[in-house]
Amino acid sequence: MKETRRLERVVIRFAGDSGDGMQLTGDRFTSETASFGNDLSTLPNFPAEIRAPAGTLPGVSSFQLHFADHDILTPGDAPDVLVAMNPAALKANVGDLPKGAEVIVNTDEFTKRALQKVGYAGSPLDDGSLSGYRLHPVPLTTLTVEALKDFDLSRKDAERSKNMFALGLLSWMYHRPTEGTESFLRTKFAKKPRIAEANLAAFRAGWNFGETTEDFAVSYEVAPATSAFPTGTYRNISGNLALSYGLIAAARQADLPLYLGSYPITPASDILHELSKHKNFGVRTFQAEDEIAGIGAALGAAFGGSLAVTTTSGPGVALKSETIGLAVSLELPLLIVDIQRGGPSTGLPTKTEQADLLQAMFGRNGEAPVPIVAPRTPADCFDAALDAARIALTYRTPVMLLSDGYLANGSEPWRVPEVDELPDLTVQFAQGPNHALADGTEVYWPYKRDPETLARPWAIPGTPGLEHRIGGIEKKDGTGEISYDPANHEFMVRTRQAKVDGITVSDLEVDDPDGARVLVLGWGSTYGPITAAVRRLRAAGEPIAQAHLRHLNPFPKNLGEVLKRYDKVVVPEMNLGQLSLLLRARHLVDVRPVTQVNGMPFKAEHLAGVLEEALHGH
Secondary structure (H helix, E strand, O other), rough: OEEEEOOOEEEEEEEEEOOOOHHHHHHHHHHHHHHHOEEEEEEEEEOOOOOOOOOOOOOEEEEEEEEEEOOOOOOOOOOEEEEEOOOHHHHHHHHHOOOOOOOOOHHHHHHHHHHHHHHOOOOOOOOOOOOEEEEEEEEEEEEEHHHHHHOOOOOHHHHHHHHHHHHHHHHHHHHHHHHHHHHHHHHHHHOOOOHHHHHHHHHHHHHHHHHOOOOOOOEEEEEEOOHHOOOOOEEEEEEEHHHHHHHHHHHHOOOEEEEEOOOOOOOHHHHHHHHOHHHOEEEEEEOOOOOOHHHHHHHHHOOOEEEEEEEEOHHHHHHHHHHHHHHHHOOOOOEEEEOOOOOEEEOOOOOOOOOOOHHHOOOOOOOOOOOOEEOOOOOOOHHHHHHHHHHHHHOOOOEEEEEEEEHHHHHEEEEEOOOHHOOOOOOOOOOOOOOOEEEEEEEEEEEEOOOOOOOOOOOOOOOOOOOOOOOOEEEEEEEEEEEEHHHHHHHHHHHHHHHHHOOOOOOOOOOOOOOEEEEEEHHHHHHHHHHHHHHHHHHOOOOOOOEEEEEEEOOOOOOOHHHHOOOOOEEEEOOOOOOHHHHHHHOOOEEEEEOOOOOOOHHHHHHHHHHHHHHHHH
């Protein structure tokens, strides 16, 4: 009987060629881990090319998963286990490994040609360069082909199942359930039962190899994270899926049809794919010929009485900016979802960044204020979508929702909410005249405002007596007629700004148990690494305060008072200091930016070091 060791947490990284199925392998391991009840956080990382050159460093695709028996916040700084399917995968990832990490390599791929392709003079498996790690050389390809010899498959087809062999081996090592993967494979290859059975055979062969080989003397157990989760029904969810569900829930709570006008772009396309599956919930999706047509259709749907959404990334926001300005002028609810990625221009399509904040804030001609909402974790994308819809519908304004590639593709457990926990977003459309002229005639004024919210009425086209002009030329206050009057333009510009400034957002909550002198303030997806870093410092007895912004326009009312409470304010963000710039401008506080633009999330260890310096430096 082999030894089983109990661990609190593990970080595993699967890495291979972008044709090796690493994302699928990672997804399956994650699903089994979620069903087992561990807390988890994932980081998929893959090339932008549809089929990157095989066996090269730019062609390496990886999937990192951190799972634990307690509450965790990041995909982990460094892998405890690396599964490397070829020399390129080893070379691209070995620099991230701590000493003593386990390295499982597919020795079949370590041919002279494959080694030379990535600059290895000789095999690192033989030259002692991996002596600091626990190396497990496994001929994965040979073992997979041998396991499938009775299936009448070509060698090439049999080799394709080597990722399932690796998954079986890792599932044995970490006591993962296997039923979910078995039913997944049967469903995925339902039309090709022979391929399904071959993959199942490879998966089981990997499990059995772990059980019988002398090379793996120990397996590991990571107990479910029972205390990390309040009672409820949980599922594993990615940010884009959570955002899709949030949009559907918002439309249901508003009792409006949901309309998505979109053009495919990495990393936002999954929202279009997901929403297109839900026609039964009154969702209509339109894949337009370009970004401008996508938002144009969405704005038309908003005019027609739908909860309208357009999804994109930074390059698409640039193209949509004129129509966002039109939505500001028309004062119609519209959600612009920006899944940020590395820029400028086409930049790094599959990597993450938070560099669209100033674009979201100011990237339009004229004074065109738009509220900005940012989720902080993959599961939080659900709540952020509801919040963005609340603001758009209540205040009749376009709203920017700033997610990013890390949140979009990463995943974590999410408690499925009860319907009665969701906000009531029902909307009253204009029904008839709303203004009496001096002679007593009752008329409809499309720009007569709600005194509390400054929102204008929303009239469904075709409602008798509610006809009104639309278009981008300045409107006259109240009547909505075309107006070139300077005083009216000044009034309308200031009123649109006042409407956004007056949006009700919750106060900024500060986590400060020890009366700290230093505050670390973040926004968006930096929440996980910041919180993990803060936990490390507090565990070492260092007092540090933490706060995280969801609303970036308008800022919470108490933000200025919070900033002035601390001697130092540190702001980590994945750009060159965009939030820092806004905070300095608005609140005259000398915040200290901590910036990173390498396409990857912050590492908690790095942040903890920076924050420790802020605590003890000048």
